[in-house]
Amino acid sequence: MPAEHHGSVSAEPVISARNLDLTFQTNDGPIHALKGVSLDIGKGDFVSFIGPSGCGKTTFLRCMADLEQPTGGTVTVNGMTPEEARKSRAYGYVFQAAGLYPWRTIGGNIRLPLEIMGISKAEQDARVARVLELVELSGFEKKFPWQLSGGMQQRASIARALGFDADILLMDEPFGALDEIVRDHLNEQLLKLWDRTGKTIAFVTHSIPEAVYLSTRIVVMSPRPGRITDVIDSPLPRERPLDIRETPEFLEVAHRVREGLRAGHGDV
């Protein structure tokens, strides 16, 4: 069992999981969604989670976000419990579906968490304008979600998570439903944003190239029970043009990830 923890060497951990267990009790018996998961995510890390369906990636992210209660072990976020972190609005969470409210404009959707947090009207306006620019949706503030393409909606939902300026971003397959071209574009933008803001990002994906392109570290997981089988530190530089994906270093990392995934499958 990989109960030893995969530590980060450089910075103090922003998110730290120790021996995390989560067992769902279902009618068909218990499901071990997570077992003995330990991981440190350092400040400014971009960590991707990759693994076959049902290996507990979403569950792990939800534990960090206090949307799921672990049945064993601990998670801390910014040194707090996930509940305290959630209540101090330490993270932004981007769900797989954009989940914009149809009755609110794009601006209104981004404003929603800001209203909930009691941020002043003037400040709201400033932030909406800023994050819309960040995701290249300036000029769409007054549009309704149904007037936007799926990719634009997903960008709007990222803008919404960015709006309240948390240092941590938890993203669960945010680009899963998009076509390759749009996805490339959003990957590039996300990377720029990460580079500019120094946020800590935990990112779930099914795509090996996406994981390798974006991450400073790639966490490979495997199902039944859900666990971490490999953690790969990326040797790629922070500055990453899209064509870095053709370089030998990139392919080398991708190869290692693929090997890790295959090994995870092997011992099931």
Added chain:
Amino acid sequence: MRRSVVPVLTVVGFLLLFWYAAAVWLNAPWAYNKAQRAGETLSFSQVVADTWSQKKPRLPAPHQVAREVWETTAQKAVTSKRSLIYHAGVTLSATLLGFVLGTGLGILLAVGIVYNRTMDMSVMPWVIASQTIPILAIAPMIIVVLNAVGISGLLPKAMISMYLSFFPVVVGMVKGLRSPEAMQLDQMRTWHASRGQTFWKLRLPSSMPYLFTSLKIAMAASLVGAIVGELPTGAVAGLGARLLAGSYYGQTVQIWSALVMAAVLAACLVGIIGLLQRVMLRRMGMS
């Protein structure tokens, strides 16, 4: 809209045809009876003419009802006790008051059911049970009891309207307030939204399509309630009173004209809600 005109007119045409035929069939015995006593024999066209113009027919012909409606609306002062508009107005006020009360009660109960586990477990069976009691059985009791404590007039009728109209609102709003997906509720949780914020910003807006559908049913039920409420009071005003008076004196034409008025009223009220629904849901991007 344009395309539905022809089918609708066709159906109306057939209904009128059927109505005239039924009038002949139902009223013919009386025509023959009369003729027999007078020692006459009637030709078919005479029978038809007679059945469509009797003073107290079993089934009045459409044009008789139309004439009665015309005479009691356009040709009477609105304040006159013989004006159908006056009576419709009386029923309308009870309907609207009952509708507002019923909608309010329905929404309150729905909020309670959605937010309170105890209410969730205990209230719904009672709500359903309340609707299995025939309204005709309890309407007189409500009227009599309220009269006894000195409440009469508009309010007792509105109570019966409320009794009928809160039900669809409870059912619809419980479903509507529970319609946000788990993901949307999780989203609210990640923002640390309070229950009130989740209600006003997510649950309530999400429930609007359900609310409007319920309101249409509630409005129709409310009108039925108001009319039923007017039956046992020996009421002097309202469409229900017209129905009752008509049946006392065998004034079938009056009964039918009151029914037509009630139908028109219902169609208008439900139509207004439908219009509101279209405007509102379009503005909310939910249609």
